[in-house]
Amino acid sequence: MRLYLINPYNPLVSLINSKQNRWNRYTVWKPLGLLVIAAMTPREWEITVFDENVERHDYSTLPVPDLVGITAFTSQADRAYTIATEFRQRGAPVVIGGIHATMCSAEAAQWVDSVVTGEAESVWKELLADASNGCLRPVYDGARISLDHMPMARHDLLSTGYRFGSIQTTRGCPLACCFCSVSAFNGRQYRRRPIADVIREFQSIRENLVLVVDDNFIGTSKEHISRTKDLLRAIIDSKIRKRWIAQATINLGDDDELLALAARAGCIGVFIGFETTSTEGLEEIHKKINIRKKRDIKIAIRRIHKHGITVVGSFIIGLDVDKKHVGRNIAETAQQYGLDTINVVFLTPLPGTRLWDEMNAKNRVILKRSRSDWRYYTLTFPVARYNHLSWREMIAEKEKCFRVFYAYTAIFCRVCSCVFHLRNPVLTLFSNLSYRGNTLRLDRAVYKDFDISLGETTMHKNADESGE
Numbered sequence: 435m436r437l438y439l440i441n442p443y444n445p446l447v448s449l450i451n452s453k454q455n456r457w458n459r460y461t462v463w464k465p466l467g468l469l470v471i472a473a474m475t476p477r478e479w480e481i482t483v484f485d486e487n488v489e490r491h492d493y494s495t496l497p498v499p500d501l502v503g504i505t506a507f508t509s510q511a512d513r514a515y516t517i518a519t520e521f522r523q524r525g526a527p528v529v530i531g532g533i534h535a536t537m538c539s540a541e542a543a544q545w546v547d548s549v550v551t552g553e554a555e556s557v558w559k560e561l562l563a564d565a566s567n568g569c570l571r572p573v574y575d576g577a578r579i580s581l582d583h584m585p586m587a588r589h590d591l592l593s594t595g596y597r598f599g600s601i602q603t604t605r606g607c608p609l610a611c612c613f614c615s616v617s618a619f620n621g622r623q624y625r626r627r628p629i630a631d632v633i634r635e636f637q638s639i640r641e642n643l644v645l646v647v648d649d650n651f652i653g654t655s656k657e658h659i660s661r662t663k664d665l666l667r668a669i670i671d672s673k674i675r676k677r678w679i680a681q682a683t684i685n686l687g688d689d690d691e692l693l694a695l696a697a698r699a700g701c702i703g704v705f706i707g708f709e710t711t712s713t714e715g716l717e718e719i720h721k722k723i724n725i726r727k728k729r730d731i732k733i734a735i736r737r738i739h740k741h742g743i744t745v746v747g748s749f750i751i752g753l754d755v756d757k758k759h760v761g762r763n764i765a766e767t768a769q770q771y772g773l774d775t776i777n778v779v780f781l782t783p784l785p786g787t788r789l790w791d792e793m794n795a796k797n798r799v800i801l802k803r804s805r806s807d808w809r810y811y812t813l814t815f816p817v818a819r820y821n822h823l824s825w826r827e828m829i830a831e832k833e834k835c836f837r838v839f840y841a842y843t844a845i846f847c848r849v850c851s852c853v854f855h856l857r858n859p860v861l862t863l864f865s866n867l868s869y870r871g872n873t874l875r876l877d878r879a880v881y882k883d884f885d886i887s888l889g890e891t892t893m894h895k896n897a898d899e900s901g902e
């Protein structure tokens with residue numbers, strides 16, 4: 435039996451395509467979900483994994499498989515449906531899973547034989563048995579699984595072309611930011627894999643650089659943090675000696691012991707969502723952890739830096755509180771915080787999130803005209819009607835932000851600071867040049883084909899025009 439597992443072309447990755455910007459190879463990582471599904475697949479299936487973000491394939495030249503499994507974020511949905519159609523025309527049954535298919539299962543069902551909602555692991559074996567017997571059901575409802583017996587991902591199946599290996603140690607996030615699909619998909623319960631399993635999987639990864647894909651690596655409660663410390667001690671004891679990057683919340687900067695362990699365990703960088711520079715903005719998106727206990731973000735970042743760990747901060751443009759000059763404001767605040775790199779995205783109502791429900795109810799989601807609009811849900815395009823900023827202004831604000839933060843003199847000072855404070859200057863240099871190149875050169879080319887006139891109206895202007 436032949437099984438193809440496909441990670442469709444993702445426009446976000448194409449925006450930062452390594453072939454277009456030589457600094458970008460640092461940003462491509464493996465599609466871990468497919469590798470876990472592969473690990474759960476019985477031996478009689480011959481598995482091939484295709485990652486279109488590394489290499490495009492002409493599927494018509496390949497043998498017709500017995501089953502095609504596709505995963506997709508919202509931005510990949512359009513391409514996923516095209517692939518599905520191509521295979522179905524050749525007689526291969528197609529199943530789709532992942533966040534988008536879960537949140538838009540009725541839409542996905544139009545293009546495939548079977549939709550898996552939720553976490554596919556809980557239904558995968560049953561689905562394969564049905565596929566073998568030619569009786570796939572139209573929908574398989576996956577439940578949230580316990581991670582106690584999660585198999586080790588088949589890292590061997592995709593072994594070349596990646597700078598980063600990837601691993602997952604937890605699922606879910608106790609917080610509930612309104613724009614985020616993690617709590618809707620993986621739940622607010624913070625599930626953790628057994629430490630021994632994580633260590634074994636870490637040891638099986640070939641790449642020296644690893645991305646810990648957990649949405650929140652450390653969690654929020656004392657118990658979560660204590661488990662993270664145990665995991666870090668186990669990584670140190672097992673002498674894995676990989677260098678890795680993780681996503682965490684700002685409470686990471688509250689705990690020196692945690693940071694010292696993380697650094698000794700190989701952590702070289704963390705990605706933290708600051709989202710906005712204003713308290714009102716944080717309240718608007720329900721990310722109150724950043725303002726809890728009168729936190730001093732500058733001190734928290736300094737503490738993280740003290741342990742040689744680089745901090746990448748993520749910010750959003752397009753909140754209801756955001757007005758003109760938000761871009762410059764983000765850049766200057768990020769510089770004051772001492773961040774090594776920043777990523778700036780547009781507020782994007784992803785299907786299944788509270789933000790989608792709220793914006794959709796007010797008719798603020800503009801790009802939902804057809805399946806091809808999903809291509810713009812990369813967080814790098816404005817897709818909704820914003821309160822004070824038109825699309826043109828949103829893009830200009832982002833560009834301004836990057837022009838200020840990624841000015842060559844600023845990059846030079848940042849890299850010097852890394853050398854001086856024993857953080858990884860190469861990582862900072864590469865990521866800074868990558869963001870600078872993408873935004874100031876590639877983004878412009880991409881936005882040229884984007885119909886900005888659709889977003890000329892803001893909520894604010896609407897109100898003015900209607901005399902409210």
Ligand code: SF4
Nearest residue numbers: 607609610611614649
């Ligand atoms: S903290 Fe991060 S992962 Fe958790 S809900 Fe907020 S954005 Fe999502």
